[in-house]
Amino acid sequence: MHSGPNVSTPPGLMSALTLSPSCRPRLIGRPIVVTPSSSSSSGPPRRRVGLRGGGIAGIRCDYTCFEIKEVGYRPPGTQVNLLKDVSFSLREKSFGLIFGQSGSGKTTLLQLLAGLSKPTSGSVCVQRYTDDGAPKGTPHSLTPEKVGIVFQFPERYFIADTIVDEVTFGWPRQKSSMQLKEQLALKLQRAFSWVGLDRISLDKNPQSLSGGYKRRLALAIQLVEVPDLLILDEPLAGLDWKARADVVKLLKYLKREVTILVVSHDLRELACLVDQSWKMEMGGILRKDSNRRISTISSFPLIII
Numbered sequence: 259m260h261s262g263p264n265v266s267t268p269p270g271l272m273s274a275l276t277l278s279p280s281c282r283p284r285l286i287g288r289p290i291v292v293t294p295s296s297s298s299s300s301g302p303p304r305r306r307v308g309l310r311g312g313g314i315a316g317i318r319c320d321y322t323c324f325e326i327k328e329v330g331y332r333p334p335g336t337q338v339n340l341l342k343d344v345s346f347s348l349r350e351k352s353f354g355l356i357f358g359q360s361g362s363g364k365t366t367l368l369q370l371l372a373g374l375s376k377p378t379s380g381s382v383c384v385q386r387y388t389d390d391g392a393p394k395g396t397p398h399s400l401t402p403e404k405v406g407i408v409f410q411f412p413e414r415y416f417i418a419d420t421i422v423d424e425v426t427f428g429w430p431r432q433k434s435s436m437q438l439k440e441q442l443a444l445k446l447q448r449a450f451s452w453v454g455l456d457r458i459s460l461d462k463n464p465q466s467l468s469g470g471y472k473r474r475l476a477l478a479i480q481l482v483e484v485p486d487l488l489i490l491d492e493p494l495a496g497l498d499w500k501a502r503a504d505v506v507k508l509l510k511y512l513k514r515e516v517t518i519l520v521v522s523h524d525l526r527e528l529a530c531l532v533d534q535s536w537k538m539e540m541g542g543i544l545r546k547d548s549n550r551r552i553s554t555i556s557s558f559p560l561i562i563i
């Protein structure tokens with residue numbers, strides 16, 4: 259389904275890889291974000307023309323939705339319910355935004371979706387639908403291997419001395435066939451291409467990258483094994499205006515490739531990407547919001563919730 263761009267294996271990458279393709283890249287600690295340079299000639303590849311999530315001009319297709327149903331969460335050993343009956347549905351290849359007051363439970367919800375903790379009640383499922391909206395088959399659970407998550411400020415958690423080691427850190431090392439190594443190298447190259455990092459030397463120290471490039475690297479790590487659902491916690495946090503604009507541009511491209519769910523306070527800048535949005539209210543209650551609200555909000559110069 260994810261037909262990557264036509265890429266060639268970068269020199270030095272093959273020898274660095276002895277990895278299992280079935281393993282998801284490691285989670286990168288708190289936050290994320292990405293930043294393609296608008297002037298970069300190595301920007302995201304152009305691909306897949308047509309109607310998102312559906313077919314091309316009149317052709318209708320089955321589609322998938324991520325369905326969160328009546329999810330509640332109480333941390334072990336406490337009596338406090340951080341989330342209460344949270345329900346929403348996000349269609350594949352769309353961009354969902356959750357916003358709301360600090361402490362309302364947004365990050366807690368993301369952690370549940372990523373499988374970092376388990377809901378006390380409710381379910382997180384993937385359901386297939388026919389083109390006329392009828393459920394097709396039984397829903398299955400969303401497994402952590404199918405979810406990529408990048409928390410805020412991921413660069414704080416970089417630990418390797420080179421980019422290639424950073425990307426492959428924590429993956430099981432094993433003797434693999436040349437064909438397998440080649441597949442992995444191509445996946446890495448595709449991910450780097452998507453985030454505009456394909457011209458950078460893999461021997462560079464991640465800490466020597468600019469802030470924006472560090473964010474791109476964090477995102478690329480999650481995109482090697484293309485996740486069904488990509489979760490971003492405050493993707494614009496801590497970036498200057500130029501980097502923020504670059505991240506928005508990159509996310510606009512990436513939403514054609516993966517389903518993206520973002521938690522952010524930056525409604526104005528993300529408004530152009532949002533297909534569906536929800537407001538998390540204090541006490542862990544999620545309410546559906548309309549795009550009209552987001553676009554209304556977006557007309558204001560600054561949003562603080």
Ligand SMILES: Nc1ncnc2c1ncn2[C@@H]1O[C@H](COP(=O)(O)OP(=O)(O)OP(=O)(O)O)[C@@H](O)[C@H]1O
Pocket residue numbers: 333336338340358359360361362363364365366367
């Ligand atoms: N393990 C826990 N035990 C008890 N309370 C917790 C636990 N984890 C988080 N909380 C509390 O749950 C509330 C929701 O936290 P969460 O980080 O999900 O909020 P948030 O909406 O993401 O906030 P922000 O926008 O500031 O990141 C906070 O009051 C937090 O202190």
